[in-house]
Structures are given as structure tokens and as C-alpha cells.
Amino acid sequence: MASKTQVTLPKASGEAFNQKEFPFTNLVMEGGGAKGIAYVGAMKILEEAGIMKNIKRFAGTSAGAITAAMVAVGMTSEEILKEMSEVDMMKVVIDGGGPLPGVFKKVGMAFNVVCSSGANPGNRFLDWMGGILEKYLAKHKHKDLGKDVTFSQLYQAFGHELCIVAYNVEYAQETYFHVKTTPLMKVRDAVRMSMSIPVVFQPYELLGFKYMDGGLVANYPVYCYDGWWLSMEKGDTFQDRMGDKSDAEVKKMLSPENKKERFGGPDHERMETLGMLLFSEELDREQYEYVFQDRLKKLAEEDQAFKKRRPDTEAARAYLKAQAERDKFNHDAVAGFEESLMLLQKVNDVWKGSNEDNLRDNFMKAFQPGTFKATLSGFDNEKAFDALFPKFEGQHRTNQVVESIMTNFAVLQTFKHKVIGERQIQTPLQLYGSLLDFFGKNYSPSKKDVARTVGIDVDYVGTMDFDMAPEDMNFLMEQGASATIAFLKGYTDDQ
Known part of the structure; x- marks a missing residue:
């Protein structure tokens, strides 16, 4: 209706x-x-x-x-x-x-x-x-x-x-x-x-x-x-600004990388x-949106009439539903990465308590079969061991991969889900809108x-x-x- x-x-x-x-x-x-x-x-x-x-x-x-x-x-x-x-x-x-x-x-x-x-x-x-x-x-x-x-x-x-x-x-x-x-x-x-x-x-x-x-x-x-590019002032004509320039100078001036020369x-x-x-x-996030949000927050505190009031419409309800699903997904993802960190800590403990001769045996004893299938792309324990402790000809095994995952990958992914969150794309129009929003951030x-x-x-x-x-x-x-x-x-x- x-x-x-x-x-x-x-x-x-x-x-x-x-x-x-x-x-x-x-x-x-x-x-x-x-x-x-x-x-x-x-x-x-x-x-x-x-x-x-x-x-x-x-x-x-x-x-x-x-x-x-x-x-x-x-x-x-x-x-x-x-x-x-x-x-x-x-x-x-x-x-x-x-x-x-x-x-x-x-x-x-x-x-x-x-x-x-x-x-x-x-x-x-x-x-x-x-x-x-x-x-x-x-x-x-x-x-x-x-x-x-x-x-x-x-x-x-x-x-x-x-x-x-x-x-x-x-x-x-x-x-x-x-x-x-x-x-x-x-x-x-x-x-x-x-x-x-x-x-x-x-x-x-x-x-x-x-x-x-x-x-x-x-x-x-x-x-x-x-700047002068769209200026209608005398002395800012393209003839005045470019007429005595070499082709190389004009090419540099017109390149997107030198936009500031024209618009400074x-x-x-x-x-x-x-x-x-x-x-x-x-x-559609902006780099300085916290500044804009602070302005709006201050205005709403001074006058409640300016408090954001989302209407009860089909679009708003769909947004709230997607937001709830997104929050659950991100919560579950963060929990998953935290579990992975605990698992990797156990892997690291195995490394610390082993030498190169017994590392593989200790690893297999410490973890039940199938432990890593959910976290390492379906790897069984043998493949997981080789991925986490790679060995190349003429080199000893190291725990560098484990430490890198613990201090870099897992930390980064956890913060991405906590701070940024994922945006659900379910229709072609949402996809096009998302792409346009992304391209729109070029400046x-x-x-x-x-x-x-x-x-x-x-x-x-x-x-x-x-x-x-x-x-x-x-x-x-x-x-x-x-x-x-x-x-x-x-x-x-x-x-």
C-alpha cells in the first residue's frame, strides 16, 4: 500500500x-x-x-x-x-x-x-x-x-x-x-x-x-x-597560462597527478x-566523518529537535535487519579469530618445547585429527604442520609463519571486523552502489x-x-x- x-x-x-x-x-x-x-x-x-x-x-x-x-x-x-x-x-x-x-x-x-x-x-x-x-x-x-x-x-x-x-x-x-x-x-x-x-x-x-x-x-x-583552471579572470585564459609552454610542460600540467598545479x-x-x-x-564512510558526526552530536545536544530519527520504512527496516546480521557476523568472526589465536599460542608452545627431531611428533600428539580444518583452508594436521613450520632445502624449520599470523594477520583481521565491519551486498544495485562509493573516494x-x-x-x-x-x-x-x-x-x- x-x-x-x-x-x-x-x-x-x-x-x-x-x-x-x-x-x-x-x-x-x-x-x-x-x-x-x-x-x-x-x-x-x-x-x-x-x-x-x-x-x-x-x-x-x-x-x-x-x-x-x-x-x-x-x-x-x-x-x-x-x-x-x-x-x-x-x-x-x-x-x-x-x-x-x-x-x-x-x-x-x-x-x-x-x-x-x-x-x-x-x-x-x-x-x-x-x-x-x-x-x-x-x-x-x-x-x-x-x-x-x-x-x-x-x-x-x-x-x-x-x-x-x-x-x-x-x-x-x-x-x-x-x-x-x-x-x-x-x-x-x-x-x-x-x-x-x-x-x-x-x-x-x-x-x-x-x-x-x-x-x-x-x-x-x-x-x-x-586556482586558475576555471578562473574567468583576465590573465587566466588557457592562452595566457599554456601558450608559451612546451608540449612536455603542458602534458605534465594536464596529467591527473598534477591536479594541484591547476587547482591550487x-x-x-x-x-x-x-x-x-x-x-x-x-x-559510505568518509575519512573525516568523525568531525561531521561531532558537529551533529553537538547540535542535537543543544536542541533535541535535531536528533536523528530514522523512519519506520521498508528501506530503514531492511537496513536494521542487515545491520543486525552484520553485527552477528562480525561478532562471530572476532570470536573465531580469538579462538584461532589461542590455538596458535598452543602451536607456539609446542614449538618452544620441541627440537627439530621431535617437533612433528609432538605436534601430532598435541592436536586431535581435523583440528586445523576450520582455520587453515581445510588442511589436515600433516598439511597444517608443513604450512606452519615450512622447511626448505638447506634450511631449518622455523616458527616465523606462526609468529607472523599471531602478530599480523589475526590481529589485523580482528580489528577489521571490530572497527570496520563487513558490508553485505545481496543485489546488483547494491554492488553497483558499493563500487561507486569506492571509486568516489579517489579524492x-x-x-x-x-x-x-x-x-x-x-x-x-x-x-x-x-x-x-x-x-x-x-x-x-x-x-x-x-x-x-x-x-x-x-x-x-x-x-
């Missing part, structure tokens, strides 16, 4: 900050698939705080690119929510297999993967994105631009710079679509390229090049407006950018970046959870609002 809950903007307000001064003129959003709805709640707070009206440069990857394009054409949080809540996003993004039911549609999508390198062509999304751009351009008296508005036209009409990041397959590096780099590129084409999740979507082909999800190489391009700027310039990223303690924010980043805890919602309930959408937006308020409070307190 469909939920009767309405999708609404969060009640939390950013008006308490509208008399404060903030340096932010750039807004950059991380990719995150379905989790991107959280940005709508964050936008509401920025609007009420008086910050959005000062933003002139927008950027994003994948889901962040969608939101960035929307706000770049003047859409408000309320308008973005209206457009996203009135459609079934799963049907918008998943359009492979044709108008076929059930298993036949899946067969069609599989055929697309084999023949077109992706299950979904993304044409429905392209039409949807174009329709939204056309609608809101007309609202702002730019009917002449339409769905195929280019980066240059957007800049001329609004004075807004927009940067969309995608991965160029042929060049094997990211492309920053922007009025400076690609003035005649259609905005909706660039957004479609940026959200081309591998296998899920077919690569987008244009002018002989194939493009895929920007999250593969730059999921959080918070740096994109640092002074601290005061860096603080003009406000970034937003999405994280989950269980599903982790630095400690300096954290100071200009709103970290949004999306909790139980995954990258590919497009088929979410209204309560899930409301939860994400509330999380976006809370994280933004927590950031602004921390920022103003530090000034």
Missing part, C-alpha cells in the same frame, strides 16, 4: 544566520545517486540564511551535478522538491529493456549491458532534465534558451558559472564542463554524462568521445574553483567555496577541505535506492538541513 505521507521541506530554519556574514560564493556538491535528495534540505537552510543569493558558481558530480544544474537556473529548494517528488525517479533513471514486463525487461537490460556497455540508455533522464531546464529558464524570462541551454548561454543569462564533472573514457581522466572549457556544451548532456554509473548506464557518446560517471575520478570536486589557490580563495558531501557510518577531502564542507549523514539510504518512500525522502532532507545548521553554527562560533 502506498504511503500517505507527504514529501515536505524540513521545519528546521536557517533564519538565525541571515544577519551573519559568510564568504561563500561557490557551491560544490558530491555525487551520491539517490542520496542526493538530502541536498534539498541543505538548500532550504542556505536560502533562509541568505547565503544562496550570493552563490554565483555551482558545481557537482553525478547527483550533485543534477542539483547544481537546477540551482544554477534559479530553482529554489521548494521547486527542486516539487520536481523530484512528482516523478518516480526509479523510472526516470532506469529505462533499459524497453516496454517489457518482468523477466523480459531484465533480459533486455542484460542485452544492453553486453551490446552497449550499460543496461540503461538514460534517454528518459535526458528528456526529464531538459524539460526542467526549459521550464525554469522560461520562468526567469529566458524562453529563448530552452532545454538545450549551453554553459555559455547560462553564464550570459544568469551570470552563473556551472561546472559538471564527468569521466572521459578515451582520455582516461576527468573533464570539467564549464563556460571556460566547453562553452557550447549542452548542460543536460553534461549532467547525463556525469551520472552515467558504469554498467547501470550506457556511456554517453558525443563528438567521438565516451563519457561515464564523474564519480569514478572526482566524486567530490570541492577544489574545482580553486590561496586559503582566502579556498574559503569562498562551500562544499557538501554525503556519508554513512555503515554504508578524499583534506583537513582544510573539512573546514569548508557540510557533511550530511544519510544513514541507511544507499546510492542506488531511487525507489524510496516519501518518509525516506523527508528523512534525507532533514539530515541535510541538520548538517547545514551544524556547519553554520560551528563556522560562526569559530569566527
